[in-house]
Amino acid sequence: MRPNRFFHVIRIGPVKVGSFNNGRGQTRHTAACTAPGCGFSTEHDNRSAAELAARTHRCPA
Numbered sequence: 001m002r003p004n005r006f007f008h009v010i011r012i013g014p015v016k017v018g019s020f021n022n023g024r025g026q027t028r029h030t031a032a033c034t035a036p037g038c039g040f041s042t043e044h045d046n047r048s049a050a051e052l053a054a055r056t057h058r059c060p061a
Contacts, residue, residue, distance in 0.1 A: 006030075008047075015040070015054035019047065035061040 006018035014035045022028050029050035033040035038061040044050040 012054040017054050037061045
């Protein structure tokens with residue numbers, strides 16, 4: 001099995017948003033905070049939801 005390969009990666013503040021293909025052939029979108037100790041990450045069906053999560057994230061770290 002191939003590892004996830006992210007494409008169309010953008011950065012919104014400390015959060016990176018990227019798309020990937022899962023093992024079922026679906027395109028999924030994720031938003032993850034890169035700040036140390038934050039631990040925020042979400043996975044969504046559509047790109048706009050992932051970007052909205054990145055824009056509204058308030059990092060406690």
